[in-house]
Amino acid sequence: MKKQHTLLMIKPDGVQRGLIGKIVSRFEQVGLKIIGLKFEWTIKEKIVAHYPETDAWFKKVGERTLTNYKKKGLDAKKVFKTDDAVQIGRTVKKWLINYLQQSPLFIIALEGYECIEVCRKLCGNTIPVLAAPGTIRGDFSYDTIDLANEQSRPIRNIIHASDTVDDGEKEINVWFKPEELFNYETGEEKFMYKL
Amino acid sequence: MDLHGYLRNPFRGNPLLKIRENQSVEKTLIIIKPDAIKRGLVGTVITVFENVGLKLLAAKMLKPSKDVIKNHYPGSSSWIREMGEKTIASFKQSGADVKKKMGTDDPAKLGQFVYDRLIKYWSEGPIIVMVWQGPDAIQIARKLRGHTIPLLAQSGTLHGNYSFDSSTLSSSLDRVVKTFVHASGDVEEAEREIKYWFPKTEFKNYEREVDSLYLK
Numbered sequence: 001m002k003k004q005h006t007l008l009m010i011k012p013d014g015v016q017r018g019l020i021g022k023i024v025s026r027f028e029q030v031g032l033k034i035i036g037l038k039f040e041w042t043i044k045e046k047i048v049a050h051y052p053e054t055d056a057w058f059k060k061v062g063e064r065t066l067t068n069y070k071k072k073g074l075d076a077k078k079v080f081k082t083d084d085a086v087q088i089g090r091t092v093k094k095w096l097i098n099y100l101q102q103s104p105l106f107i108i109a110l111e112g113y114e115c116i117e118v119c120r121k122l123c124g125n126t127i128p129v130l131a132a133p134g135t136i137r138g139d140f141s142y143d144t145i146d147l148a149n150e151q152s153r154p155i156r157n158i159i160h161a162s163d164t165v166d167d168g169e170k171e172i173n174v175w176f177k178p179e180e181l182f183n184y185e186t187g188e189e190k191f192m193y194k195l
Numbered sequence: 196m197d198l199h200g201y202l203r204n205p206f207r208g209n210p211l212l213k214i215r216e217n218q219s220v221e222k223t224l225i226i227i228k229p230d231a232i233k234r235g236l237v238g239t240v241i242t243v244f245e246n247v248g249l250k251l252l253a254a255k256m257l258k259p260s261k262d263v264i265k266n267h268y269p270g271s272s273s274w275i276r277e278m279g280e281k282t283i284a285s286f287k288q289s290g291a292d293v294k295k296k297m298g299t300d301d302p303a304k305l306g307q308f309v310y311d312r313l314i315k316y317w318s319e320g321p322i323i324v325m326v327w328q329g330p331d332a333i334q335i336a337r338k339l340r341g342h343t344i345p346l347l348a349q350s351g352t353l354h355g356n357y358s359f360d361s362s363t364l365s366s367s368l369d370r371v372v373k374t375f376v377h378a379s380g381d382v383e384e385a386e387r388e389i390k391y392w393f394p395k396t397e398f399k400n401y402e403r404e405v406d407s408l409y410l411k
Contacts, residue, residue, distance in 0.1 A: 017404050020251065021242025028235035037237075037323055039254035041399060103401040106254070182258055182321040186233045 004115035005035075007171035009050075009160040010106035012099060013141070020106050023136055023159060026122055027110060031192050036109035036172070036181045047097045049174045058089025064126075065092070068145045079149045095154040109172045109181055113193070116168055119161040128157050221332040222252065222398065224388040226377035229320030236357060237323060240376055243339050243353060248405040249329040252398040256323050264317045267391060268310070272303070279306030285344060285362040296366050312371045324392045328400075330410075333385055336378040343374050
C-alpha cells in the first residue's frame with residue numbers, strides 16, 4: 001500500500017476566527033504527518049490553478065447549488081441570472097478568488113496511508129450545516145448554500161481538503177516546491193504500523 | 196510590579212496609549228523545533244498563541260543547513276562565553292558539579308560545546324518558523340512558552356506542560372536541553388531574527404476576531 005498526500009488549506013474564516021491550531025491538532029492527533037507547511041497571502045493565479053478550470057468542475061459546483069435550490073423550492077435565476085450549472089460554477093469561482101485573498105492562507109501538505117479519505121472524513125460534509133458533529137466543519141461552522149448564495153459569496157466551510165489521490169498530488173504541486181516538502185519519522189509511527 | 200519596566204516605559208499597563216504611540220504592537224519570532232513536530236505538537240503550540248489573541252503573520256516549514264542554524268545565533272565569542280556561563284549557572288541550580296559532568300568549567304569551552312550540540316539538535320528534522328504580532332507580543336510569547344529549561348518552567352506554559360527535559364538529563368546524554376519552542380527575547384532580538392528568517396518580507400495586516408474587541 002502506498003502513502004497518499006492531501007493538500008489542506010485553512011481558508012480566511014478559519015484564520016480570522018483563530019481556529020488554525022485547533023484544526024491542525026485534529027490531523028496530528030489521528031497520526032497523519034505534516035510534510036510541508038506555509039502561511040502566506042496568495043495571488044489570483046494560484047487560486048485559478050488550484051481549482052480545476054474545467055467545465056466538469058464548474059458543472060459539479062453549479063449542480064450542487066441547483067440541487068439544493070430545487071430541494072428548497074428556490075429559483076437559481078434570481079441570484080445567478082441563469083440556471084445553467086456551468087455558468088453558476090464560474091460565478092462561484094469568481095467569489096472564491098476574491099474571498100481567498102482576504103487573509104493569508106494556512107496551507108499544509110499531509111502524508112499517510114488513506115490520507116485522502118481520512119482528511120475528508122475529519123473535515124466533514126462540504127456544506128457545514130450538513131456536516132456531522134465531531135468533524136471540523138460540523139464543530140466550527142453552520143453555513144449553508146442558500147445563505148452564501150444570497151450574500152453573493154462562497155460557502156464559508158473553513159477548510160479545503162483534496163478530493164482524490166490525483167488532486168492531492170496536483171494541488172501540492174500548485175502550492176509547494178519539491179524542496180519545501182520534508183521526509184522524517186514521527187515519534188508515533190512505529191507504534192501505528194510497521195515502518 | 197515591574198518597577199524597572201515601569202520607569203523605562205510609564206505607558207506600561209495602558210495598552211491603548213501605547214498602541215496610539217505605536218510602541219506596543221510588536222512582532223516576535225517563534226520556532227517550533229523538530230522534536231515538537233515529531234510529537235504532533237504543532238497545533239497545540241499555535242493554539243496557545245492564537246488563543247491569547249496574537250496574530251499569525253507568516254509561517255513556513257523548512258530544514259535549514261548547519262550554517263543557517265549557526266547564524267540564527269549572534270555567535271560572537273562573548274555570546275559563546277555567556278552561554279557557557281548560563282550552563283554553569285543551571286548546573287549550580289540543580290546542585291550538580293559542572294566540571295565532573297562536562298570535563299571543564301571554562302565558560303568559553305562550555306559555550307562552544309553547547310553551540311555545536313544546539314546545531315545538532317536543530318538538525319534532527321524540519322522546523323517551523325513563524326512571526327506573530329500583537330500588543331507586547333514578545334513578553335506574552337515568552338510567558339506562554341515558559342522557562343527555557345522545561346524542568347524549571349511553570350505548569351501551564353508550553354515548556355512546563357509538554358516536556359520534562361533538564362540540564363542534568365541532557366548533559367548525561369551528550370546533548371542540549373530540547374527547548375522545543377523558541378521565542379525572541381527582546382525587541383532587538385525579534386527584529387534581527389525576523390529579518391533573518393523572513394528576509395525582504397512585508398507583513399500585511401488582516402483582521403482577526405479579537406481586533407474589534409481590544410484594538411479599536
